[in-house]
Amino acid sequence: MSLELDSALLELRLAVRAFTEAALESGAFEPHCDSWMRGHDPAFSRSLARRGWIGLTWPAEVGGAARSNLARLAVTEELLRYGAPVAAHWMADRQIGPAIVRYGTPELKARFLPGIIAGDITFCVAMSETEAGSDLAAVRTRAEAVEGGWRVNGAKVWTSHAHRSTHAYLLARTDSSGRKHEGLTEFLLDLASPGITIRPIYDLGGEHHFNEVVFDDVFIPADQVLGTVGEGWTQVTEQLSFERGGVERVLSTYPLLAHMSAHDAASRRAKGQLAGRLKALRGLARDVAAEMDAGRAPVREAAVLKLLGTRFEKDVVTVARAATGLRPDLGGDTRSRLLAEGILAAPGFTLRGGTTEVLGTIIARGLTTARPRSLIRDVARDVLRDEEPRVDSELWVRRLADLGWHSAEDADLLALLETLGELAISVPLAETALAWALVPPNRRMDMAAVVPEPGAGLKVTREGEYLILDGFITGVPWAAYCPLVVLVLGDELVLLDGHVMGWKVEPGHDLAGEPYDTIRFTESLIEPHERVPNPWPSGAVLERLALLRSARTVGAMRAALRLSVAHAGDRTQFGRPLRDFQAVSQTLARAAAQLALAESALARAADGYGIAALRVVLADAADEVAAACHQVHGAIGVTREHPLHRFTRLLWAARDDGAPAHHWADLLGDASADADLLWDLTGD
Incomplete structure (x- = not known):
């Protein structure tokens, strides 16, 4: 997206925000939950229409603003955050108008789109039927061809605001000779037509927005068919995306x-x-x-x-x-x-x-577990194709450090870490890359560990130009293998190497079998030349390490799900593949959705709040994906006979990377006390 478009989107967002805040302060509306479904106010919708905010994405030749769907998203977000009453125009603007733009004849476009854009024509959606339930293709409402058009009989239910709308979008069966997904047709219906009865259905709170709509020999002119007769299923499937x-x-x-x-x-x-x-x-x-x-x-x-x-x-x-x-x-x-x-x-x-x-x-x-493709990912897989999944510092020293991966640009570095996660290969790439970003070039080493926050177990005393360290630091990845450990103490870094006396590393391991070590200090004297300024602000080192290690976690999630999808296709129970059982497919779907959420959070972790959001999302997503994958694999998944454990153990261990999940939630929670900041920090 160009800078100009970003600027235009921000200008639009701020205009909608200013208008909505002014309307709220003037008492034009009160904030409500579910306002896009229940907040029906034609006057408010017409005020939006006068500003060009309905039909925003539609072509200029039909009266639209020819803006992007991202522009419409900016408008709808600002309205919904305040609970503004937008239900009167919502269905027409969201899905019926775009369907008319795509499938309508020139006459239908001219008849309906200007009225929708002005807020004068409003639509309800007549899709659902009591007998069909969630099976939309099982609709029984019939439209029979007659001279000059169609005769409709049947009933629709849960039709929100039918009693307040001027028109209805109607899905009806026009041919029963084929499969149930065939022979469906979309119509645009004037609700003032004879033969229509609208019966109110009151919700739990006694509010009337639902309706049952009964059609008794209702005539629809032939020119009010939307799209192609019999192709309604294809058209409505696309509409459901909106x-x-x-x-x-x-x-x-x-x-x-x-x-x-x-x-x-x-x-x-x-x-x-x-x-x-x-x-x-x-x-x-x-x-x-x-x-x-x-x-x-x-x-x-x-x-x-x-x-x-x-x-x-x-x-x-x-x-x-x-x-x-x-x-x-x-x-x-x-x-x-x-x-x-x-x-x-x-x-x-x-x-x-x-x-x-x-x-x-x-x-x-539609579940696929295709790996994201890029040149750097392909190179990494080619380099590592003969390597077995394992924890291996020697692999880093022997083959990978010389490739310069630890000095890669951000996007490439994250892609490399994702790839390592997908292959379950553990090397100190994240830690060394972070150390290289922090310390002067003359102090860098090919393998380094970083301690972003030493914790309460370490006592730091200053005596003149010297520091004295006494106590311990736990949970330091790779410390036992690295000739350099970078310790962050506020605005300066302590560079621990073989020349510094009074410290030692006690090796340990996390759930994935990776080094997770303890460093102990016994009145260790740190001289001035063993310290350098910290080039980053407070907390930034911890955030950076969390981001880098999170990328590897997302890769491990993707690999675990890939194994589970393959297993569900290969493994049979009761004569059919596991994936054909609804419980299994639903489990895989939930895991895939969590992976998608984690990928979205990783892609947007550009600042401290973004990284905090990523860590919050990963805490749940890693757990849910691991649990789902083990459920699908069954008994074989809880043994080392199957490679799944290599990835799920990485997911469990990821919960302990750096600061715990509640640290990041607290950071976001403190900021969220301000409603405006809550909104801004959850945006891109």
């Missing part, structure tokens, strides 16, 4: 999160964990928008976002109940009301737009 892949699947309860005042350290930590996940999820939403801008229909990516997003939305409610100590009250103050709204809306999150199980099936069906 429905499932929007950030509304993440932000339904964001107003509650923003208003949540954590009353103790545990609550702040829980809020910080949510903030970390939110950053990665917003990144996934950007990826989906970018795919749409590239002209693709990201069906699987949208399913991943919805699967993880709706789980997040529910967790916000759970955490808020524990953190605030409030009693949910629809008639209470803002926080009590938002909590009540979140509780009542939450059961629907994992149902609408496709149930969790349906989404899992979509993810599993």
